[in-house]
Amino acid sequence: MTTTTTGRPLSAERPSSRIAATVRDGSAVAWRNLIALRRVPRLLVFSTVQPLVFVLMFRYVFGGVVSPSLPPGVSYVDFLIPGIFVQTAVFGSMNTAIGLATDMQTGLMERFRSLPMARSAVLVGRTTADLARNVFVVTLMTAVGFALGFRIHAGVPAFLGGVLLVLAFGFAMSWIFAVVGMGVGDPETAQAAAFPVLAPLVFASSAFVPVATMPGWLQAFANHQPVSQTAEAVRTLVLGGPATGDVWQALVWDAGIVAVFAPLGVWFYRRVV
Amino acid sequence: MERAAVSVDDLSKHFGSLVALDRLTFEVRPGEVFGLLGPNGAGKTTVMRILTTILHPSAGRAEVLGHDVVREAGEVRRLIGLAGQYAAVDPNLTGRENLRLIGRLSRLARSRIRPRASALLHRFDLTAAADRPVRTYSGGMRRRLDVAAALVAEPPLLFLDEPTSGLDPQSRNALWELIRELVSDGTTVLLTTQYLEEADRLAERVVVVDQGRLIADDTPAALKARLGNTVIELDMGERGRAVRAAATIEGRLGETTEMDGSRLRLPCRNAFAVLRGILNLLEADGHVPRNVTVRESSLDDVFLALTGHRTRAGPGAGPATRGGTE
Numbered sequence: 001m002t003t004t005t006t007g008r009p010l011s012a013e014r015p016s017s018r019i020a021a022t023v024r025d026g027s028a029v030a031w032r033n034l035i036a037l038r039r040v041p042r043l044l045v046f047s048t049v050q051p052l053v054f055v056l057m058f059r060y061v062f063g064g065v066v067s068p069s070l071p072p073g074v075s076y077v078d079f080l081i082p083g084i085f086v087q088t089a090v091f092g093s094m095n096t097a098i099g100l101a102t103d104m105q106t107g108l109m110e111r112f113r114s115l116p117m118a119r120s121a122v123l124v125g126r127t128t129a130d131l132a133r134n135v136f137v138v139t140l141m142t143a144v145g146f147a148l149g150f151r152i153h154a155g156v157p158a159f160l161g162g163v164l165l166v167l168a169f170g171f172a173m174s175w176i177f178a179v180v181g182m183g184v185g186d187p188e189t190a191q192a193a194a195f196p197v198l199a200p201l202v203f204a205s206s207a208f209v210p211v212a213t214m215p216g217w218l219q220a221f222a223n224h225q226p227v228s229q230t231a232e233a234v235r236t237l238v239l240g241g242p243a244t245g246d247v248w249q250a251l252v253w254d255a256g257i258v259a260v261f262a263p264l265g266v267w268f269y270r271r272v273v
Numbered sequence: 274m275e276r277a278a279v280s281v282d283d284l285s286k287h288f289g290s291l292v293a294l295d296r297l298t299f300e301v302r303p304g305e306v307f308g309l310l311g312p313n314g315a316g317k318t319t320v321m322r323i324l325t326t327i328l329h330p331s332a333g334r335a336e337v338l339g340h341d342v343v344r345e346a347g348e349v350r351r352l353i354g355l356a357g358q359y360a361a362v363d364p365n366l367t368g369r370e371n372l373r374l375i376g377r378l379s380r381l382a383r384s385r386i387r388p389r390a391s392a393l394l395h396r397f398d399l400t401a402a403a404d405r406p407v408r409t410y411s412g413g414m415r416r417r418l419d420v421a422a423a424l425v426a427e428p429p430l431l432f433l434d435e436p437t438s439g440l441d442p443q444s445r446n447a448l449w450e451l452i453r454e455l456v457s458d459g460t461t462v463l464l465t466t467q468y469l470e471e472a473d474r475l476a477e478r479v480v481v482v483d484q485g486r487l488i489a490d491d492t493p494a495a496l497k498a499r500l501g502n503t504v505i506e507l508d509m510g511e512r513g514r515a516v517r518a519a520a521t522i523e524g525r526l527g528e529t530t531e532m533d534g535s536r537l538r539l540p541c542r543n544a545f546a547v548l549r550g551i552l553n554l555l556e557a558d559g560h561v562p563r564n565v566t567v568r569e570s571s572l573d574d575v576f577l578a579l580t581g582h583r584t585r586a587g588p589g590a591g592p593a594t595r596g597g598t599e
Contacts, residue, residue: 025377028378029374031374032366032370032374035365036363036365039365039406040365108361108362110322110327110355111361111375111422112378113327114350115375115379116347116350116378116380117378117380
């Protein structure tokens with residue numbers, strides 16, 4: 001092979017706009033992340049086993065205690081599954097931090113930074129791949145839920161709307177953890193930093209138990225944080241009832257989180273000490 | 274005059290109070306292999322990261338093929354390839370997938386990506402392993418893939434950051450051969466190394482960097498000639514005898530010596546005359562050396578003379594005997 005390298009390199013194509021560049025490069029990076037998911041099955045197994053354990057544990061261990069405090073006519077499994085969806089999306093977002101921190105540690109990030117690719121592509125590719133993983137996990141948890149007695153009460157379109165809301169929330173959370181991953185730079189620290197933040201968000205919420213059983217000061221927090229508001233919105237979409245207000249609140253959270261953390265993440269990526 | 278491939282002008286980089294680079298100035302000519310030589314922590318990787326737009330300089334400026342690395346970073350990224358000292362390839366992708374990913378991210382036309390990946394895999398002797406995940410590769414294979422990845426877009430300027438550190442002699446020689454082929458294609462190569470042998474074998478010109486400062490800028494041959502192209506080594510058997518012999522030689526012949534345990538080293542130009550003088554002198558004193566070596570001076574000797582200290586690994590050791598990261 002002979003190369004003619006005196007003049008211009010091969011990279012002649014320039015995308016028409018910044019958005020086109022982001023989509024094109026972001027999808028290349030997402031493709032790469034999804035291959036890793038397929039080729040290293042433990043990555044996927046870990047993110048499915050954990051919600052499976054949670055759903056079984058809450059259904060059979062805590063179900064009896066929680067049931068009496070539920071609204072009349074609502075079974076615990078119907079209450080629980082929307083909460084499990086949201087919890088899955090929240091814990092899954094840790095993978096965004098771990099994945100990006102790993103890329104920083106291996107030096108792959110340095111190579112990406114030296115390439116003529118969109119500055120947002122590495123982050124967009126990662127959060128998009130994590131979104132795809134969430135689609136898989138939520139589908140699986142729906143099947144598991146059905147096996148355990150979960151039923152849709154307000155029609156399939158509303159249920160699918162609920163699933164989209166869960167995915168949107170997971171995507172928003174991924175951007176928070178993109179910033180965490182870029183900030184800490186190594187996977188172990190990313191994981192250690194994430195759990196103490198995520199655990200109170202998930203457990204001091206309406207994901208698994210009705211907020212009314214909590215002490216007053218905790219209710220104030222639990223009622224107004226995004227995990228509860230998303231869980232409530234999804235629950236209303238599944239069980240029936242006026243959902244519009246809850247859904248809007250959840251969407252505002254998602255939009256707000258992305259609006260703050262996506263530019264911050266890209267700033268971290270561009271930041272050249 | 275032909276435009277410089279790389280032009281570094283009064284470049285400084287501080288990390289807090291640490292001065293990583295201290296007013297570095299040098300130029301790389303188009304089509305040459307240029308070596309950036311120095312021990313661990315000298316600042317070589319910092320230079321590379323600034324030139325490849327990964328870091329911003331604190332002061333001074335740098336241009337790559339006429340483009341400012343800060344203001345025209347996007348343009349610079351189109352013209353360069355980078356292979357780092359860490360094999361920055363994705364371990365979960367196959368070799369072929371890695372090259373295709375870089376091809377897509379380098380904005381190659383889709384129709385060119387496949388043939389380009391295949392050609393590079395062939396050229397770097399990776400065809401048989403092309404469709405295996407990279408985590409199954411040996412260190413040498415990873416490093417070859419890393420260099421191949423830097424070449425996907427056929428950049429006119431290639432940055433190689435310690436390309437052979439940690440490789441066995443066979444892999445190192447194979448990589449050196451590839452780098453020489455690249456240069457015959459017209460590619461300009463800027464390589465960093467802490468292996469003096471590597472700079473000597475590959476680079477037409479070197480700058481020597483120590484503690485962020487440029488201490489020499491020349492051809493390897495001229496650097497060696499500056500010092501005297503021959504080195505006499507006398508092994509006196511024990512340190513006490515070496516000290517006495519050094520005093521005698523310096524006092525009576527006016528030649529400067531460097532001591533290393535029981536050994537004395539004298540860089541010189543006319544080794545024959547100097548050696549005869551020394552041996553006569555020492556014999557008269559009853560201090561005959563246990564062993565005498567006369568050899569061509571290496572860049573290691575140059576480095577010692579320029580900086581007052583050795584490269585960390587000491588003289589004579591080849592790249593293969595140490596794993597180096599910075």
